[in-house]
Amino acid sequence: MAVESLRGAYGKTLLKLGREIPDLVVLDADLAKSTQTQVFAKEFAGRFIDMGLAEQDMVSTAAGIALTGKTVFASSFCTFLVGRVFDQIRQSVCYNRANVKLVGTHSGLGVGEDGATHQSLEDIALTRALPEIRIIVPADAVETSLAVEYAAATPGPFFIRLTRNNLPTLFGTEHRFIMGRAPLLRDGSDITLIAMGAMVEKALQAAELLAAAQISAAVIDFSSLKPLDEDILLRFAKKTGHLVTIEDHSVHGGLGSACAEFLSQQYPVPMKIMGMDNQFGRSGKPEDLYVHFKLTAADIAGAGKEILSRP
Amino acid sequence: MNEQELADLSEIARQIRIMIIQMIGRSASGHPGGSLSAVEILTWLYFREMNIDPQNPGRPDRDRFVLSKGHAAPVLYATLAKRGFFSSEILSSLRQVGSSLQGHPHRLDTPGVDASTGSLGQGLSMAAGMAMGLKLSQNPACVYAMIGDGESQEGQIWEAAMTAGFRQLTDLCVFLDYNDLQIDGRVSDIKDIQPLRDKWQSFRWRVHEINGHDFREIAAALAEFRHEKEKPTMIIARTVKGKGVSFMENNVNFHGQAPNAQEMATALTELNHGR
Ligand SMILES: Cc1ncc(C[n+]2csc(CCOP(=O)(O)OP(=O)(O)O)c2C)c(N)n1
Numbered sequence A: 001m002a003v004e005s006l007r008g009a010y011g012k013t014l015l016k017l018g019r020e021i022p023d024l025v026v027l028d029a030d031l032a033k034s035t036q037t038q039v040f041a042k043e044f045a046g047r048f049i050d051m052g053l054a055e056q057d058m059v060s061t062a063a064g065i066a067l068t069g070k071t072v073f074a075s076s077f078c079t080f081l082v083g084r085v086f087d088q089i090r091q092s093v094c095y096n097r098a099n100v101k102l103v104g105t106h107s108g109l110g111v112g113e114d115g116a117t118h119q120s121l122e123d124i125a126l127t128r129a130l131p132e133i134r135i136i137v138p139a140d141a142v143e144t145s146l147a148v149e150y151a152a153a154t155p156g157p158f159f160i161r162l163t164r165n166n167l168p169t170l171f172g173t174e175h176r177f178i179m180g181r182a183p184l185l186r187d188g189s190d191i192t193l194i195a196m197g198a199m200v201e202k203a204l205q206a207a208e209l210l211a212a213a214q215i216s217a218a219v220i221d222f223s224s225l226k227p228l229d230e231d232i233l234l235r236f237a238k239k240t241g242h243l244v245t246i247e248d249h250s251v252h253g254g255l256g257s258a259c260a261e262f263l264s265q266q267y268p269v270p271m272k273i274m275g276m277d278n279q280f281g282r283s284g285k286p287e288d289l290y291v292h293f294k295l296t297a298a299d300i301a302g303a304g305k306e307i308l309s310r311p
Numbered sequence B: 001m002n003e004q005e006l007a008d009l010s011e012i013a014r015q016i017r018i019m020i021i022q023m024i025g026r027s028a029s030g031h032p033g034g035s036l037s038a039v040e041i042l043t044w045l046y047f048r049e050m051n052i053d054p055q056n057p058g059r060p061d062r063d064r065f066v067l068s069k070g071h072a073a074p075v076l077y078a079t080l081a082k083r084g085f086f087s088s089e090i091l092s093s094l095r096q097v098g099s100s101l102q103g104h105p106h107r108l109d110t111p112g113v114d115a116s117t118g119s120l121g122q123g124l125s126m127a128a129g130m131a132m133g134l135k136l137s138q139n140p141a142c143v144y145a146m147i148g149d150g151e152s153q154e155g156q157i158w159e160a161a162m163t164a165g166f167r168q169l170t171d172l173c174v175f176l177d178y179n180d181l182q183i184d185g186r187v188s189d190i191k192d193i194q195p196l197r198d199k200w201q202s203f204r205w206r207v208h209e210i211n212g213h214d215f216r217e218i219a220a221a222l223a224e225f226r227h228e229k230e231k232p233t234m235i236i237a238r239t240v241k242g243k244g245v246s247f248m249e250n251n252v253n254f255h256g257q258a259p260n261a262q263e264m265a266t267a268l269t270e271l272n273h274g275r
């Protein structure tokens, strides 16, 4: 499978949107080269504002600009964009229902060598608790472009969580993004693997490992995290009776929590929630970190077998 | 400004003070001190300065006002009601379930409120953002804001100060309600914010220092703002917290405490005598 940069797709899509939407404004906080907002900045210097190292000011300013009728994208690494700026997101953006799109890059362990300070593992938990905001976690470059276009066309606050690393391209150009609809990537009847972002690829590999053991695993890309696709969740809980969720994020408040909150009240089934449990990340190559923290395809397949073997 | 105009404005300010006391007293909740210190400034802005239309509060070319010190919502609500944005009858519903007057300003609930505020330190960034957005649209509207002196201890104020100064947001005019009181005591005792003029000037702002209860001084500073070609404007307004009600003046206890029935009666008597 070809791999592509999600950040690159973000930059390219901003450039395209910049040509179509005169009211599009983009902000960054001294990370334009990393987040790829620089692609937009080069063509639209007048509509790009580098706020310098001031993420809190950036997000409240984004809200102010949006309140004059603009569509505003604001970017930084997830940990600085969300963790540091939670109250501004809550009050300046969400409470004001400002038309601000927060696009964070460098989420999760996938950041690698920079280590714990840069590995955002709580951003979904924080944003998911807020009213008004919608959350998308794209799994590849195609989904990233579509998510950015959807956010630009839809009034109100968004958080889009991207990775530092390139990811395999899962979707063809014919793919359509529908908010609140999680794409089924592989059908199955024994167990469902629910993943987001960089973990989707690993879930697909895990499904292959399970197939070799005569276990039929469905794989869903839960890119549309809020609103959650409750329909597909219920359908596959009923159909397969067992679920594994996998996220490069804390298990407290993230994808697994979202699924468990819904299913525990509607249709409880045995579940395993995989992710980071009450711990910080570390420095290392991303793939080594996924081994260290037990988030590989083999770990996912193992977790699947474990819940299927429960009495 | 002649004596008659001055008397008219003073009368509006007096009525706004009465509305503030009644509103907070009746709902037994709200912040009188920092509302009373800002009355003259809001009166001037809404009755003389700003290009606004109470019949069409969302007009795109309107001037904006951001009350960054959102706890002073009662002065904003009273001024908006007096100016005709909504009926003053709803003022007594302040802070009650179902009211359109939230404890802190909420733009989606109250006509005329341009930004929801309450978490101190964020409003100046939002006001600067508005000025940037209007500039991009070549919209000549101005953005006014008010911050507190206690609020000036928030780091984000200085992030926004740096942004607005560097970006030369000449259409941004900010009042600092300098009453030297915050919740826990005197600003100068808790964490002094002086030297203020030097600070704002070094962040590339035009600085004026005035008596924030004197309409002539407010008017003069704003006249300079209108001609400003280089910098955002900071008007450091010396004020008295609780101004107009003797036992509330400079009294830290009336920061966020409503007057009881007796205190409300006394306050209203004083304000009615001022006629
Ligand atoms: C971020 C934040 N921290 C704390 C508070 C609680 N609070 C409300 S008013 C206030 C003191 C404000 O003092 P000042 O800015 O001087 O206001 P004023 O004297 O004009 O009332 C505090 C600490 C708040 N609203 N926001």
Ligand SMILES: [Mg+2]
Residues within 6 Å of the ligand: B148, B149, B150, B177, B178, B179, B180, B181, B182, B187
């Ligand atoms: Mg004060």
